[in-house]
Amino acid sequence: MTLSIHHLKVARAGKPTLNLEGVTLEAGQVLGLIGPSGSGKSTAARALINLPEVGEIIDARVTTEVGGLQRGTDIGLIFQDPLKSFNPLISVGDHALEALRHHTKLPKREAWAKVKAAFRRVGLPDEDAFLKRYPHQLSGGQRQRAAIAGVIVLKPQWLIADEATSALDTLAQAHVADVLKSLVEDDGIGLIFISHDLGLVARLADQLVVLSGGEVIERGPTSALITDPQHEVTRQLLRASQAPDFAPTTSADGAVVLEGKAITRRYVASGHAAVSDISLSLKRGQCLGIVGESGSGKSTLLRTLLALDAPQAGAVYLGGQVFSGTRNQRRKIQAVFQDPAASFNPRWDVKRIITEPLRLSPEPLSATEITRRAEQAVQVVGLEAEVLTRLPHQFSGGQKQKIAIARALILEPEIIVLDEAVSALDALSKSEILDLLQSLKQSRALSLVFVSHDLMAVKALADHILILKEGSVLEQADTRTLFRAPSHAYTQALLAATPVI
Amino acid sequence: MTNLRIGLALTGLFVVAALLSIFWTPYDVAQIDIQNRLLPPSAHHILGTDQLGRDVLSLLMAGARSSLLVAALSTFGALVVGTVLGLWAASAAGVIDAVIMRICDVTFAFPALVLAILIGAVWGAGLYTAALAIGIFNIPVFARVARAQALKIWPEPYILAAQLTGKGRTHISLEHILPQLTGLLMTQSLIQMSFSVAAEAGLSYVGLGIVPPETSWGRMIAESQTLILQAPLQILVPCLAIVLLVFGLNRLSEGAQEKETEGQGA
Numbered sequence: 116m117t118l119s120i121h122h123l124k125v126a127r128a129g130k131p132t133l134n135l136e137g138v139t140l141e142a143g144q145v146l147g148l149i150g151p152s153g154s155g156k157s158t159a160a161r162a163l164i165n166l167p168e169v170g171e172i173i174d175a176r177v178t179t180e181v182g183g184l185q186r187g188t189d190i191g192l193i194f195q196d197p198l199k200s201f202n203p204l205i206s207v208g209d210h211a212l213e214a215l216r217h218h219t220k221l222p223k224r225e226a227w228a229k230v231k232a233a234f235r236r237v238g239l240p241d242e243d244a245f246l247k248r249y250p251h252q253l254s255g256g257q258r259q260r261a262a263i264a265g266v267i268v269l270k271p272q273w274l275i276a277d278e279a280t281s282a283l284d285t286l287a288q289a290h291v292a293d294v295l296k297s298l299v300e301d302d303g304i305g306l307i308f309i310s311h312d313l314g315l316v317a318r319l320a321d322q323l324v325v326l327s328g329g330e331v332i333e334r335g336p337t338s339a340l341i342t343d344p345q346h347e348v349t350r351q352l353l354r355a356s357q358a359p360d361f362a363p364t365t366s367a368d369g370a371v372v373l374e375g376k377a378i379t380r381r382y383v384a385s386g387h388a389a390v391s392d393i394s395l396s397l398k399r400g401q402c403l404g405i406v407g408e409s410g411s412g413k414s415t416l417l418r419t420l421l422a423l424d425a426p427q428a429g430a431v432y433l434g435g436q437v438f439s440g441t442r443n444q445r446r447k448i449q450a451v452f453q454d455p456a457a458s459f460n461p462r463w464d465v466k467r468i469i470t471e472p473l474r475l476s477p478e479p480l481s482a483t484e485i486t487r488r489a490e491q492a493v494q495v496v497g498l499e500a501e502v503l504t505r506l507p508h509q510f511s512g513g514q515k516q517k518i519a520i521a522r523a524l525i526l527e528p529e530i531i532v533l534d535e536a537v538s539a540l541d542a543l544s545k546s547e548i549l550d551l552l553q554s555l556k557q558s559r560a561l562s563l564v565f566v567s568h569d570l571m572a573v574k575a576l577a578d579h580i581l582i583l584k585e586g587s588v589l590e591q592a593d594t595r596t597l598f599r600a601p602s603h604a605y606t607q608a609l610l611a612a613t614p615v616i
Numbered sequence: 617m618t619n620l621r622i623g624l625a626l627t628g629l630f631v632v633a634a635l636l637s638i639f640w641t642p643y644d645v646a647q648i649d650i651q652n653r654l655l656p657p658s659a660h661h662i663l664g665t666d667q668l669g670r671d672v673l674s675l676l677m678a679g680a681r682s683s684l685l686v687a688a689l690s691t692f693g694a695l696v697v698g699t700v701l702g703l704w705a706a707s708a709a710g711v712i713d714a715v716i717m718r719i720c721d722v723t724f725a726f727p728a729l730v731l732a733i734l735i736g737a738v739w740g741a742g743l744y745t746a747a748l749a750i751g752i753f754n755i756p757v758f759a760r761v762a763r764a765q766a767l768k769i770w771p772e773p774y775i776l777a778a779q780l781t782g783k784g785r786t787h788i789s790l791e792h793i794l795p796q797l798t799g800l801l802m803t804q805s806l807i808q809m810s811f812s813v814a815a816e817a818g819l820s821y822v823g824l825g826i827v828p829p830e831t832s833w834g835r836m837i838a839e840s841q842t843l844i845l846q847a848p849l850q851i852l853v854p855c856l857a858i859v860l861l862v863f864g865l866n867r868l869s870e871g872a873q874e875k876e877t878e879g880q881g882a
Contacts, residue, residue: 423779445782452773460774460792468774472781522777 116142120177125162127170133158133329143303147320152541155329156309160277164192191266195278197258201250208246211265233268237294256287275307284408284568289612311541313356314614325349355542358571361553372529372562373397377429389415390586400560404577412586413566446475449523453535455515459507466503469522492521513544532564537572549575570613582606620871626864634681643671645678654847675831682832687812690751691805698758706766707785720756728753728815732824746825750815754808761804766793799876806869810862817858
């Protein structure tokens with residue numbers, strides 16, 4: 116079986132957004148679709164299953180040997196956010212059942228048996244109790260596998276996975292990728308795998324198609340394309356996906372700027388410890404990486420380190436003093452958060468946003484001085500002064516994150532805490548932000564706390580790494596040692612699950 | 617746009633009539649002229665006269681004034697108090713939040729009528745009693761709206777960023793959260809005003825609101841209800857005025873909301 120996309124042209128508001136020609140996919144193979152943000156990857160996925168939201172499909176001829184494609188029964192789509200693709204009021208099993216009974220007239224008992232088989236197929240439990248769970252009762256990885264079960268229950272010949280693993284933790288991501296791989300290898304499904312994570316695409320795909328501006332700019336077998344890219348955009352993408360390996364900081368003075376001693380923080384309601392007995396220390400000009408999956412206690416630890424919550428046991432020391440959140444202390448430590456879209460008051464312009472921390476400055480500043488500092492701060496992160504009058508929604512994710520860094524820098528703090536600060540970015544923006552952080556760290560002896568579930572990003576920046584699981588430190592070591600000889604089984608699993616080109 | 621236009625036209629008409637009545641009405645509303653009672657509409661009395669011979673149009677204009685004054689006072693007062701309470705509840709969370717919201721629930725459970733009887737018993741019936749009773753009834757509405765919206769904003773990372781600059785909860789509530797509630801609170805205010813207009817008419821009808829010599833639509837209805845067969849117009853006119861003003865305020869609120877969403881979409 117071959118899926119042939121003879122041509123697929125899509126336009127939005129009169130402007131062409133996608134022009135795909137002569138792309139073919141064999142059953143039992145994986146076609147990787149890559150490209151920078153806005154290159155038309157998702158448009159292609161949605162146009163292929165004929166979802167109307169993409170814009171106007173001007174011209175489409177997509178065929179197989181047996182004719183056209185029926186959405187659902189011939190071709191299925193798996194979305195990025197598994198929580199959004201479920202109705203929260205319908206159990207995950209009923210979701211699959213509903214899809215199946217919509218397309219086939221199977222009696223309920225038989226349909227239910229098929230749903231169970233599909234859940235088994237994706238490595239989920241097939242007990243009724245599990246199938247009767249609601250989407251929010253599943254973990255992210257389970258939810259995504261349940262979504263896949265809901266699609267494969269119809270036995271489609273073709274599958275499209277649109278960033279289907281991007282929102283997941285490293286281990287869950289590897290697990291979902293394995294499920295997809297086995298569907299291709301054992302069931303002969305043809306998969307179109309769309310992702311900005313080139314490492315993962317390279318691991319799965321037989322063929323690659325590179326999109327840019329809606330056009331195919333390069334295509335070929337995965338190994339050939341990765342070792343010898345022809346087009347500049349492809350080269351950029353590859354460069355950006357290879358985690359930069361900055362030299363570890365040779366600390367000049369080595370003074371400890373931030374220290375946590377036996378921090379414990381429990382939830383008020385349950386008394387369950389979100390973090391227990393965590394000790395850490397950060398030296399001047401160094402970067403401490405904290406790696407942990409969702410639910411590992413990262414966020415709680417960060418709130419404690421930022422003195423937003425007080426620990427119930429232990430203490431945080433800032434420059435040797437107990438960090439209680441006074442103005443003088445706050446000036447020394449700032450933060451950058453994960454979601455660039457939610458990091459700013461949507462009604463404030465960039466100048467007001469980035470000068471907000473200046474209220475902590477020791478002496479009152481004149482209006483001209485405030486403007487000067489704002490201009491200086493955006494310049495440091497590589498933006499023009501003209502951005503100051505614009506509103507946050509006018510910027511891309513990478514630019515927003517630079518603005519967030521500018522806000523964190525404006526008081527010239529000693530420490531910046533970065534909470535998953537590059538996780539929501541595409542490969543190009545991510546490498547740009549990592550470069551920026553590295554240069555700040557070196558030129559200003561800035562100390563960083565870099566929290567992420569993305570081991571490669573942490574590896575790039577961190578001098579010392581702390582692996583967090585279920586609120587405790589599993590392992591901590593300097594970066595080189597940790598990557599060369601991870602001592603804990605969990606760390607080893609994490610390393611193995613991290614895709615590398 | 618249609619909603620906004622209809623709302624503006626209707627509400628505007630009553631506001632102008634009410635403002636005008638401060639300086640001028642066709643006849644003095646206190647002037648009793650028994651000889652000319654229950655006159656049908658004519659060139660002299662466009663809407664006729666009531667059972668005491670007073671000009672109905674003049675009464676209607678003066679009634680609009682009481683009606684709008686009570687509605688504005690009760691809504692504005694409740695807007696201020698309710699928003700402060702809602703913001704406070706959202707920012708303090710925990711026990712304070714629970715206490716504020718339970719007090720609101722209890723208040724909400726008391727109909728404005730019962731409150732007015734209570735307050736009237738203490739201070740006597742009158743315009744301010746009515747405004748206070750309706751206002752107290754409006755407070756929980758604003759408190760809930762403000763709290764619900766504020767709770768959505770509190771977990772945003774930019775609030776966290778503001779906390780890192782040492783801003784306290786009050787400061788953040790005023791600077792980051794309140795400005796984002798204005799549109800919502802405005803539409804809610806218009807809805808509460810329309811409710812207050814109806815509530816004031818109800819209170820005055822049973823004698824707990826406006827008392828003579830002031831006049832109000834509710835009183836006009838109460839006074840003319842026994843004459844419904846002889847002079848149906850006397851009861852119809854104030855009823856229609858209430859309906860039109862309530863309808864106008866509702867359209868205005870709807871229109872304002874449309875404009876708000878339009879602005880966000882752009």
